[in-house]
Amino acid sequence: MTPKIRTYHEVDEIESSLPGQVAEAEGRVGARLASVERIVGVMSGKGGVGKSLMSAAIAASLARAGRRVGLLDADLNGPSAARMLGISAPLREDEACGVEPARSASGVRLMSMALLLDHDAALRWKDPVDAGFVWRGVQEREAVRQFFADVDWGALDVLIVDLPPGTQRLAELHGLVPDLDGAVAVTIPGRASVDAVARSLDLARSRGLPLLGLVENMSGLACDECGALTPLYEAEGGVDLAARFDVELIARLPFDRRLAAAADKGAIDEWLEGGGRLAEEIARIASRVAPGGERP
Amino acid sequence: MKFLCVDCDRQMAFEERELPGDGTLAAVFRCPDCDRMTAMLTNPMETQLVSSLGVQVGGRTVPAANFEGIRSEVATGSEEAFVESPPSGPVRWNTDAVERLSHVPSFVRGMVKKIYNEYAKERGIEEMTPDIMDRARSDLGLEGM
Numbered sequence A: 001m002t003p004k005i006r007t008y009h010e011v012d013e014i015e016s017s018l019p020g021q022v023a024e025a026e027g028r029v030g031a032r033l034a035s036v037e038r039i040v041g042v043m044s045g046k047g048g049v050g051k052s053l054m055s056a057a058i059a060a061s062l063a064r065a066g067r068r069v070g071l072l073d074a075d076l077n078g079p080s081a082a083r084m085l086g087i088s089a090p091l092r093e094d095e096a097c098g099v100e101p102a103r104s105a106s107g108v109r110l111m112s113m114a115l116l117l118d119h120d121a122a123l124r125w126k127d128p129v130d131a132g133f134v135w136r137g138v139q140e141r142e143a144v145r146q147f148f149a150d151v152d153w154g155a156l157d158v159l160i161v162d163l164p165p166g167t168q169r170l171a172e173l174h175g176l177v178p179d180l181d182g183a184v185a186v187t188i189p190g191r192a193s194v195d196a197v198a199r200s201l202d203l204a205r206s207r208g209l210p211l212l213g214l215v216e217n218m219s220g221l222a223c224d225e226c227g228a229l230t231p232l233y234e235a236e237g238g239v240d241l242a243a244r245f246d247v248e249l250i251a252r253l254p255f256d257r258r259l260a261a262a263a264d265k266g267a268i269d270e271w272l273e274g275g276g277r278l279a280e281e282i283a284r285i286a287s288r289v290a291p292g293g294e295r296p
Numbered sequence B: 001m002k003f004l005c006v007d008c009d010r011q012m013a014f015e016e017r018e019l020p021g022d023g024t025l026a027a028v029f030r031c032p033d034c035d036r037m038t039a040m041l042t043n044p045m046e047t048q049l050v051s052s053l054g055v056q057v058g059g060r061t062v063p064a065a066n067f068e069g070i071r072s073e074v075a076t077g078s079e080e081a082f083v084e085s086p087p088s089g090p091v092r093w094n095t096d097a098v099e100r101l102s103h104v105p106s107f108v109r110g111m112v113k114k115i116y117n118e119y120a121k122e123r124g125i126e127e128m129t130p131d132i133m134d135r136a137r138s139d140l141g142l143e144g145m
Helices: A017-037 A050-065 A081-085 A130-150 A169-176 A191-206 A236-245 A255-263 A270-272 A277-289 B044-052 B069-074 B093-099 B106-122 B130-140
Strands: A041-042 A069-073 A109-112 A156-162 A182-187 A211-216 A220-222 A230-232 A248-253 B015-020 B024-028 B037-042
Touching: A017 A130, A017 A182, A017 B130, A041 A050, A041 A169, A050 A069, A050 A081, A050 A130, A050 A156, A050 A182, A050 A255, A050 A270, A050 A277, A050 B037, A069 A081, A069 A130, A081 A255, A081 A270, A130 A169, A130 B044, A130 B069, A169 A191, A182 A191, A182 A236, A182 A277, A191 A211, A191 A236, A211 A277, A236 A248, A255 A270, A270 A277, B024 B044, B037 B044, B044 B069, B069 B106, B093 B106, B106 B130
Parallel strands: A041 A156, A041 A182, A069 A109, A069 A156, A182 A211, A211 A248
Antiparallel strands: A220 A230, B015 B024, B024 B037
16 A cells, blocks of 8 residues: 655755745845835826826935935836936946946936836847746736845935836735835826726725825916916816825826926936926925825 | 655755756756655746746755846846946956856846856855856756856
8 A cells, every 4th residue: 555645744854945935035125125214105006197207206306305215116117217317227236235226316226127128128028938928927026026125225215116007006015015104196187097096095995005195196287487277187086086085185286398398308306406386396295205204 | 846755755855957948947856865866847838937936946056146037037138237347256257257258148147147156156166267157057057048
């Protein structure tokens, strides 16, 4: 009679498990972030609402105020922070310490897939088998993990994570960074955006993820001459969302052609230098993100 | 995944890994008692799923390099993404080894260099040569890289 074969859990003489390696790799994220005082995600369920511009402007505003700021561009397929901050490759690396983040003129430390890809090239993965859908999510999560763990962020007051569009993104970030301090949600007033952002906020709430507040972007078009605001949408999505989810509406920001042009030219720092009411509003949002800002 | 020698009732130990470069992987395990060996062969899909996780069947033999997964898995990495880092650490690279390393695409060169350095350090090797590189490729199953 064949003797009983021990089960998987009864065999533990040699430890080289794949789950163990995954846990060890994720542990390196925590070790790297030990010198980061605050980690904040900037999220939106909807693309095209100005989330990345908000992330870059908040980061630059904080850096100009003397804070040590990192910006992790987690939008691997549509990275834009490097362009907005006027940063380009190459990156330096030290075998022992990690990859040095690129730096903007104001001192924002940035890591972005844009710094790693050929100009205009899409992020394409090596697929020995045409079944990328099976492991695409794993590859992307692993890439973001390496952005956290393998970058020599140094001591930071705040690390801002610019999340890609998608309802699940904040929850995914929280899975990777359990010590996440909170998130700022960005919407535009229109109903299509509100619907998507509402789903993101609902998921965040259901998981108990901390929300620092809501920013309504493109609330109107500001006149270049007198500053008078012309509404761009009939809806007041930010106000509605804030009431429905009991989240503070931190700011309602107009579309500003000069800021948009500055972001295109990688000149957000210069735009902030010029001051003005919108720059002050962004500084106010930034103060909520920085250490000492209100936590829920 | 574990391999058990049924006759000895002992867990088999990882022996060696080979990546022949066609997307498949062979991992050999040996019974510590009777020396019986068995090979686990994975198809390209299984191999890719494991490598996407940034893990290695049988366990890691050298620590992961910076952005190892990104550099290994991204097909559109820029050759201008990284500045060549100056030599560091206890391992000297002789001229032939440096010349050979220069043929590695720059997107993955830093990663490959670190893997070779770690291999040498763990074995007390002070000078990197093409022969050592060949040995490391074989021992670490880097043929597919």
